[in-house]
Amino acid sequence: VTQLVDVAQEAQQQVQLQVVGHTDRTGSVExxxxxxxxxxxxVLVALRARGLxxxxxxxxxxGWRQTGQGEMTEEDRASNRRVSLRVxxxxxxxxxx
Amino acid sequence: xxxxxxxxxxxxERVDTFQVGPEEVSAVLAEAxxxxxxxxxxxxxxxxxxxxxxxxxSVARNPRILVDILFPLLGPSIxxxxxxxxxxxxxxxxxxxxxxxxxxxLQWRLEAVRxxxxxxxxxxxxxxxxxxxQVLLIHKETxxxxxxxxxEAVPVQxxxxxxxxxxxxxxxxxDSFGGEEGESLATVEYGDRTLWIEQGPYAILAGVVRxxxxxxxxxxxxxxxxxxxxxxxxALRTFQGDAEPFExxxxxxxxxxxxxxxxxxxQRSSWGVWCLSGALLLGLGWWGVTxxxxxxxxxxxxxxxxxxxxxxxxxxxxxxxxxxxxGLLDPLAPDPLxxxxxARLCTDMTIHSQWQTYYALHPTFVAARARxxxxxxxxVTLRLENHGILQATGEAPYAWTLETRRLVRxxxxxTQLDIAHLTIPDHPETVLARARATxxxxxxVxxRLEDGALVVSGVxxxxxxxxxxxxxxxxxxxxxxxxxxxTDSTLKALQxxxxxxxxxxxxxxxxxxxxxxxxxxxxxxxx
Numbered sequence: 001v002t003q004l005v006d007v008a009q010e011a012q013q014q015v016q017l018q019v020v021g022h023t024d025r026t027g028s029v030e031x032x033x034x035x036x037x038x039x040x041x042x043v044l045v046a047l048r049a050r051g052l053x054x055x056x057x058x059x060x061x062x063g064w065r066q067t068g069q070g071e072m073t074e075e076d077r078a079s080n081r082r083v084s085l086r087v088x089x090x091x092x093x094x095x096x097x
Numbered sequence: 098x099x100x101x102x103x104x105x106x107x108x109x110e111r112v113d114t115f116q117v118g119p120e121e122v123s124a125v126l127a128e129a130x131x132x133x134x135x136x137x138x139x140x141x142x143x144x145x146x147x148x149x150x151x152x153x154x155s156v157a158r159n160p161r162i163l164v165d166i167l168f169p170l171l172g173p174s175i176x177x178x179x180x181x182x183x184x185x186x187x188x189x190x191x192x193x194x195x196x197x198x199x200x201x202x203l204q205w206r207l208e209a210v211r212x213x214x215x216x217x218x219x220x221x222x223x224x225x226x227x228x229x230x231q232v233l234l235i236h237k238e239t240x241x242x243x244x245x246x247x248x249e250a251v252p253v254q255x256x257x258x259x260x261x262x263x264x265x266x267x268x269x270x271x272d273s274f275g276g277e278e279g280e281s282l283a284t285v286e287y288g289d290r291t292l293w294i295e296q297g298p299y300a301i302l303a304g305v306v307r308x309x310x311x312x313x314x315x316x317x318x319x320x321x322x323x324x325x326x327x328x329x330x331x332a333l334r335t336f337q338g339d340a341e342p343f344e345x346x347x348x349x350x351x352x353x354x355x356x357x358x359x360x361x362x363x364q365r366s367s368w369g370v371w372c373l374s375g376a377l378l379l380g381l382g383w384w385g386v387t388x389x390x391x392x393x394x395x396x397x398x399x400x401x402x403x404x405x406x407x408x409x410x411x412x413x414x415x416x417x418x419x420x421x422x423x424g425l426l427d428p429l430a431p432d433p434l435x436x437x438x439x440a441r442l443c444t445d446m447t448i449h450s451q452w453q454t455y456y457a458l459h460p461t462f463v464a465a466r467a468r469x470x471x472x473x474x475x476x477v478t479l480r481l482e483n484h485g486i487l488q489a490t491g492e493a494p495y496a497w498t499l500e501t502r503r504l505v506r507x508x509x510x511x512t513q514l515d516i517a518h519l520t521i522p523d524h525p526e527t528v529l530a531r532a533r534a535t536x537x538x539x540x541x542v543x544x545r546l547e548d549g550a551l552v553v554s555g556v557x558x559x560x561x562x563x564x565x566x567x568x569x570x571x572x573x574x575x576x577x578x579x580x581x582x583x584t585d586s587t588l589k590a591l592q593x594x595x596x597x598x599x600x601x602x603x604x605x606x607x608x609x610x611x612x613x614x615x616x617x618x619x620x621x622x623x624x
Contacts, residue, residue, distance in 0.1 A: 010559060
């Protein structure tokens with residue numbers, strides 16, 4: 001992300017990171033949303049702790065709705081229990097204009 | 098008495114045997130002819146038929162003899178005849194001119210108009226001293242007309258009627274007033290005419306004379322009567338009504354048709370003629386001078402028109418009330434009649450002009466036409482050099498030079514375009530060189546110029562692209578910026594990093610917010 005920010009700056013782009021929390025399909029929706037929220041907050045804090053304090057980051061609770069694949073096996077469920085980053089680039093020169 | 102008797106006998110014999118022989122006649126012939134010729138013309142008249150016959154016979158036999166005789170006389174005779182004829186013609190001309198041009202002539206013309214008479218008759222009345230208008234030869238015994246001649250321009254009357262009336266008048270006078278044998282009427286006057294009567298033994302010669310005849314005319318009439326009686330004695334004596342033989346004596350009557358005019362007062366006529374001639378000459382002179390000056394002015398006017406550049410006059414003629422000029426006129430040339438120098442020479446003239454358009458090759462018009470068609474910018478100067486080379490100097494847009502190259506072929510009189518000394522700031526090569534120097538593109542970038550657009554292709558950092566995009570439009574000759582297969586290497590790298598980051602995932606244990614083991618490395622890569 002640090003490298004991305006540098007390149008984005010060179011390309012006159014603003015970087016926003018969305019920290020997206022995912023869960024498996026077990027449990028209720030509310031529980032999963034809380035769980036996704038908690039997991040995303042964890043990563044966000046961890047990234048800030050690792051030098052990304054000035055990066056605009058937001059948390060997105062995706063829960064099980066945005067899981068990438070079906071849960072046929074335990075491995076599938078383990079894969080869905082994750083936090084990923086979504087990079088949003090916006091043209092800073094256009095905003096200025 | 099013996100000898101005397103012998104002499105008397107000889108004399109008696111000579112008288113008894115007297116004959117006039119040729120020898121006797123030849124001894125006295127010359128003297129006799131001389132004496133009779135001096136006395137009267139009877140001998141001449143008697144010899145005339147014989148001489149005429151002899152001449153006729155001579156001519157018929159050998160005309161050369163008479164030709165040789167007459168030859169020395171023919172030349173002078175012809176010359177004299179021509180001289181007389183010319184003199185008569187000149188006199189007639191002079192008389193006509195004098196009468197026509199003199200004040201008196203005008204008065205006579207008015208009189209002719211007023212009285213309804215012919216002008217010739219009026220002139221005759223005023224200038225005629227006398228004229229024998231007609232002559233009649235009348236047989237005395239029978240009163241018949243033998244011959245009748247009438248002067249020219251005199252109305253012909255019936256001669257037989259006149260002779261009859263005259264005979265009747267004579268008889269009346271003789272019967273009324275008597276008189277001795279041989280007395281007869283001599284003259285009869287009526288108005289301005291006098292009837293002259295000359296008596297002969299067998300015939301009367303009567304002449305109608307206008308105005309008062311001179312006494313010499315009587316001698317002419319007497320000689321005519323004598324000659325007629327001599328020649329026609331037998332015919333007159335034995336006249337039985339056939340007047341044809343008297344045709345031969347017609348010349349005697351014609352000799353009596355005499356006339357005489359008053360001598361014109363030289364001074365008066367000359368004065369009138371001179372005055373009128375002078376006035377006529379003055380008028381002619383004034384007219385001639387006026388015409389000459391008008392012609393001179395027209396020539397100068399025409400010359401000035403012809404000297405105007407861009408004007409070709411190929412027809413100029415004088416028409417009623419003015420002049421007609423036609424020719425060719427360059428569209429850039431003014432109508433020559435509006436040019437002050439021409440208008441000054443052509444003032445007070447009515448000139449109708451008809452011009453057809455043509456393109457003059459005069460350098461002035463070629464250069465002007467080039468400026469009109471090429472519309473050069475203010476920074477360009479056009480000059481026409483020798484041989485039709487159009488030279489452009491200064492600074493001009495590249496587009497103008499392209500258009501000029503195309504149009505210059507259409508300009509009459511221009512053979513070539515010279516732009517060697519013309520600065521073209523937006524020439525593609527110049528513009529590209531300037532763009533490369535200013536924009537400093539990386540080696541991976543290619544530049545070219547198309548229709549004023551700077552076309553950029555290749556791979557370049559985002560910073561260069563954005564900077565060059567703005568700077569290029571400030572370059573002379575670059576109107577637009579166009580990217581063609583241009584890759585922004587910075588954005589490409591950014592997308593790559595984005596994809597890498599979004600591919601990372603931190604996995605968590607089931608039902609917790611604690612990451613699984615070994616997630617720290619991933620977390621570090623993410624950051």
